Amino acid sequence: MVELARKLPLPQRRFPASPVLLLLAAACIFLTVESLRSTIFAQLTVAGVATGVVYGSLALALVLIYRATEVINFAQGEMAMAMVYVAYQLTLWGLAYWEAFFLTLAIAFVFGVVTQRVFIRPVQGRSVIAVVIVTVGLFILIDGLVEWKWSANQRFMQAPFGNKIYHLGNVPIARQDLGTIVITLISVSALWAFFRFTKLGLGMRAGALRPAAARLVGVRTNALLAVGWGLAAVLGAVAGLMTEPAEYVLQPTLMQPVLLYAFAAAVLGGLESPGGALVGGIALGIFLNLLPSHSWGFVTSALELPVAFAALLVVLLIKPTGLFGHRTVRKV
Amino acid sequence: MTALLELRDVHARYGPVNALHGVSLTVDEGEIVAVLGANGAGKTTTLRAISHTVHRDGDIRFAGNALRGGPEAVARLGVAHVPEGRGTFSELTVWENLRLGAYTRRGNLKDDFARVGSYFPWLEDRRHQQAGTLSGGEQQMLALARAFMQRPRLLMLDEPSLGLAPLLVTEVFRIVQELNENEGVTVLVVEQNAHIALQLAQTAYVLEVGRVALSGPSADLQQHESVRRSYLGY
Numbered sequence: 282m283v284e285l286a287r288k289l290p291l292p293q294r295r296f297p298a299s300p301v302l303l304l305l306a307a308a309c310i311f312l313t314v315e316s317l318r319s320t321i322f323a324q325l326t327v328a329g330v331a332t333g334v335v336y337g338s339l340a341l342a343l344v345l346i347y348r349a350t351e352v353i354n355f356a357q358g359e360m361a362m363a364m365v366y367v368a369y370q371l372t373l374w375g376l377a378y379w380e381a382f383f384l385t386l387a388i389a390f391v392f393g394v395v396t397q398r399v400f401i402r403p404v405q406g407r408s409v410i411a412v413v414i415v416t417v418g419l420f421i422l423i424d425g426l427v428e429w430k431w432s433a434n435q436r437f438m439q440a441p442f443g444n445k446i447y448h449l450g451n452v453p454i455a456r457q458d459l460g461t462i463v464i465t466l467i468s469v470s471a472l473w474a475f476f477r478f479t480k481l482g483l484g485m486r487a488g489a490l491r492p493a494a495a496r497l498v499g500v501r502t503n504a505l506l507a508v509g510w511g512l513a514a515v516l517g518a519v520a521g522l523m524t525e526p527a528e529y530v531l532q533p534t535l536m537q538p539v540l541l542y543a544f545a546a547a548v549l550g551g552l553e554s555p556g557g558a559l560v561g562g563i564a565l566g567i568f569l570n571l572l573p574s575h576s577w578g579f580v581t582s583a584l585e586l587p588v589a590f591a592a593l594l595v596v597l598l599i600k601p602t603g604l605f606g607h608r609t610v611r612k613v
Numbered sequence: 614m615t616a617l618l619e620l621r622d623v624h625a626r627y628g629p630v631n632a633l634h635g636v637s638l639t640v641d642e643g644e645i646v647a648v649l650g651a652n653g654a655g656k657t658t659t660l661r662a663i664s665h666t667v668h669r670d671g672d673i674r675f676a677g678n679a680l681r682g683g684p685e686a687v688a689r690l691g692v693a694h695v696p697e698g699r700g701t702f703s704e705l706t707v708w709e710n711l712r713l714g715a716y717t718r719r720g721n722l723k724d725d726f727a728r729v730g731s732y733f734p735w736l737e738d739r740r741h742q743q744a745g746t747l748s749g750g751e752q753q754m755l756a757l758a759r760a761f762m763q764r765p766r767l768l769m770l771d772e773p774s775l776g777l778a779p780l781l782v783t784e785v786f787r788i789v790q791e792l793n794e795n796e797g798v799t800v801l802v803v804e805q806n807a808h809i810a811l812q813l814a815q816t817a818y819v820l821e822v823g824r825v826a827l828s829g830p831s832a833d834l835q836q837h838e839s840v841r842r843s844y845l846g847y
Binding site for chain 1: 664683684685688693694701702704705709711713759763
């Protein structure tokens, strides 16, 4: 029987369905070819990647929490926004931008852990709806607290990357876009390495997949849930801090559109797939950036959001599990 | 011999439903103990009461101390529980499953992997395979290997023969016996297959509706009239 099982053509490892990969490859080729043909196209594509990685990293935060707690954290964007205000306050107190940046990430981690302990854990055992409602409540609470402390007026923060423009051939690339891409990819890779290579990361994955079995091998799942919220908050803070320079002003509504796009990106990627969230975010970013200038005038920037969601709907009609969602092979 | 595990008048319930009505049993250090019984007799619940994944009352002592805390605390004391369904992390690789087995331990695991490899030579080649794609027999072996990585003082197995072909059942029990003899692991095994369980174990308990109906050395139980008729079928 063991021999027989070996001969069966079972997948050795999980790969995303190949039509999806082909589609992505085709999209990459199309983008490259068009970018070589048109400078503006290339410029818009790079800018699209920069907005896309930000959507992607907030989407990744959503996926992280979805996998661990099985709910969408509606407060994810507001938590990120609050962290940008913290960074802003730190720069007001005289810290340099990057000092404030890293200190904020540390604060974000603690903030995430405390949020899980204080607000989520008491309702965790009840129903999904209860947790969802708590996250909606957190959304309102954080919004209110930020407005109370810093008011709803627009604030201005130091720009981390300046206004320098690089030229690649004759394609102008903003230093800010490049910086955003690099910083976001570094934080996402660091997170990936944490989950892939550390014991704690392995324990967190096991706890998210099978909490009961994980506890039997000694994983302290409850403590690790809080760590997961902390990491998600850090990732959200990175997304927030990278959104702020793109928007030029800081106000309490900073992350609300970003959260919507991040949600779309997460669903597009398959909601359970971290890689999918990132790819979904980048795809969405490029799509939205190219749309106004390449839809023969049909789509103005005011229509971006509805068009993005219409596209999402089409994808989900064709592949309901999202691009990288899959059913796991299981045998009894 | 000293008692490694002692249950005295243990009750357990699922919500309002009582599953154990005062079970007492003793597992001596270095011994293999089998718990037999029909479906619903409370075999699985007994193991769950020990690892505290079910609501329980009564006195449970492990290595002389009262067993407290949740399942993760029990695991950290050196109890490896391979639950019903084997507790395989099917989405993770074989290697990651083994790493999780050693989750409670620190330090270098190289020697342990080598030792595991000596019992399960095929694991090495398939360490990057997704555990869910292993066959039932292989998953049972992986569960044993994972439990062994924990270096447990007590190994608790819940129906290791379930769903396996007879040849594989023999193989699994042979390895359990080897782990017991070579590594000095104490084993508490819950089994429907009374025949093979009585061959393996030195002591056995028969549960009926949440109580110990019979207990004693395996050799005696094998001769026992009602055990033979109800569980051995001859």
